[in-house]
Amino acid sequence: MRMSRIFFIPLAILLQLIFYFPVTAQEGGSDEPYYIVQENDSLWEIAVRFGVSLDDLQQANKISDAGQVVIGARLIIPGLNGVNGQLNAVTVIYGETLRSLSRRYNLSEATLAQLNRLVSPAELYVGAALIVPLAEDQNSSLAARVDLISGQSMLELAVLRGEDMWSLALDNNLPGTWAGLPGDVLRVAGDTQTESPAGLPWVITKVEVEPLFMVQGGTTVIKVNAPPGITLSGSLADRTLNFFPQDYGYVALQGIHAMTPPGLYPLTLEGELSNGQRFAFSQDVLIQEANFPYDPSLNVDPGTLDPAVTEPESELWASLGALVTPEKMWNGLFASPVPADFTNCWTSLFGNRRSYNGGTYDFFHSGLDFCGQTGTELYAVAPGKVVYTGFLTVRGGVLVIDHGWGVYTAYDHLSEMLVQPGDAVQPAQVIGLGGDTGRSTGPHLHWEVWVGGVQVNPEAWLAKSFP
Numbered sequence: 001m002r003m004s005r006i007f008f009i010p011l012a013i014l015l016q017l018i019f020y021f022p023v024t025a026q027e028g029g030s031d032e033p034y035y036i037v038q039e040n041d042s043l044w045e046i047a048v049r050f051g052v053s054l055d056d057l058q059q060a061n062k063i064s065d066a067g068q069v070v071i072g073a074r075l076i077i078p079g080l081n082g083v084n085g086q087l088n089a090v091t092v093i094y095g096e097t098l099r100s101l102s103r104r105y106n107l108s109e110a111t112l113a114q115l116n117r118l119v120s121p122a123e124l125y126v127g128a129a130l131i132v133p134l135a136e137d138q139n140s141s142l143a144a145r146v147d148l149i150s151g152q153s154m155l156e157l158a159v160l161r162g163e164d165m166w167s168l169a170l171d172n173n174l175p176g177t178w179a180g181l182p183g184d185v186l187r188v189a190g191d192t193q194t195e196s197p198a199g200l201p202w203v204i205t206k207v208e209v210e211p212l213f214m215v216q217g218g219t220t221v222i223k224v225n226a227p228p229g230i231t232l233s234g235s236l237a238d239r240t241l242n243f244f245p246q247d248y249g250y251v252a253l254q255g256i257h258a259m260t261p262p263g264l265y266p267l268t269l270e271g272e273l274s275n276g277q278r279f280a281f282s283q284d285v286l287i288q289e290a291n292f293p294y295d296p297s298l299n300v301d302p303g304t305l306d307p308a309v310t311e312p313e314s315e316l317w318a319s320l321g322a323l324v325t326p327e328k329m330w331n332g333l334f335a336s337p338v339p340a341d342f343t344n345c346w347t348s349l350f351g352n353r354r355s356y357n358g359g360t361y362d363f364f365h366s367g368l369d370f371c372g373q374t375g376t377e378l379y380a381v382a383p384g385k386v387v388y389t390g391f392l393t394v395r396g397g398v399l400v401i402d403h404g405w406g407v408y409t410a411y412d413h414l415s416e417m418l419v420q421p422g423d424a425v426q427p428a429q430v431i432g433l434g435g436d437t438g439r440s441t442g443p444h445l446h447w448e449v450w451v452g453g454v455q456v457n458p459e460a461w462l463a464k465s466f467p
């Protein structure tokens with residue numbers, strides 16, 4: 001009894017010491033995970049980012065005033081197990097998976113998921129912020145990657161690489177050499193550094209998705225850096241992507257429909273490499289709300305709202321923008337479709353939610369409306385080929401120009417069309433005259449831009465050079 005009592009006292013003191021001085025005891029060590037305060041960081045934001053309470057963060061760092069946080073200060077992040085060293089926030093790029101990220105940052109998938117409170121792979125969407133330990137040895141975290149091709153075992157790969165397969169398994173956080181999957185991209189020791197998205201075959205060195213966060217009515221550009229000779233297809237939010245060869249690889253343009261409910265949507269790439277190996281990869285992207293305003297209900301001729309009239313016209317309209325021709329005819333910014341006096345005079349913007357004659361807001365404004373008069377000269381905005389001219393009930397006098405790669409421009413409510421289907425047109429060429437025909441509330445030009453079968457915000461094409 002006496003012995004155990006003697007033993008108990010020092011133990012109690014020891015325990016007390018540990019509990020009283022946990023921070024002090026570890027402050028000198030470099031093991032505790034920490035974060036270096038960056039410009040524009042607030043303590044509250046840092047707490048949210050790392051999933052700790054503000055109190056715990058203040059306590060761990062002995063900060064009494066949450067407003068007093070200095071740029072460059074080293075903040076200990078409490079409550080993270082299995083992680084040490086400096087933590088950093090990085091942006092998830094297209095092509096990454098939990099598996100590939102665990103290899104990139106040399107961390108188990110479970111730790112990475114815990115660190116980021118991930119409950120579903122969908123949370124690794126393109127552009128998401130991810131907390132990762134900053135690698136002390138960049139060479140090891142960004143080592144060369146190889147594909148485990150179908151039918152190849154890790155033993156074969158190890159022999160080919162002159163390595164032993166157990167190191168290969170260990171380096172890739174695999175429980176054993178049997179766990180390498182066909183098509184897997186493995187980290188191997190090597191001198192070639194690459195930041196290629198590791199969820200994709202190694203020949204695809206980069207996938208640029210612009211913008212990272214998509215928006216209703218926006219134009220998305222997807223650039224895939226890869227050698228020639230691969231076949232590439234894909235889809236974005238259920239729209240088929242059309243890729244065209246470029247000197248760096250392949251590019252696709254796709255419009256985001258203005259009525260797409262905001263949320264996560266898959267961006268899928270698939271194809272075949274020149275060696276016959278097939279691949280497929282899908283990762284979510286975020287489509288954001290554009291906050292289009294609601295226009296007051298418009299009063300129009302009820303005859304122009306009859307589905308018997310509007311549906312066949314809409315079908316015809318959609319079919320005009322559906323064909324994808326392989327020659328890109330435009331270059332740089334689109335020019336203004338109206339004379340200089342009207343270039344900056346817009347009566348209605350793209351995307352506005354619309355209702356007609358007091359009905360529900362099931363419609364959106366599919367173009368950009370320019371001021372003008374009946375007889376105002378209208379110009380082609382870029383080189384292209386006229387594919388349609390005619391008079392329609394809703395859209396009035398129209399003409400549609402194909403610019404290649406699934407990009408079209410359309411001009412509505414014209415009083416006169418001065419070109420024919422099949423005509424090649426150039427910017428600044430007069431193609432028609434403004435008017436007030438169709439479902440219109442006064443003379444104006446309704447101008448549309450179509451990308452991949454979807455009407456997009458035309459303003460972007462006047463301000464930015466695509467792709």
Ligand SMILES: [Zn+2]
Pocket residue numbers: 348365366367368369445446447
């Ligand atoms: Zn309009």
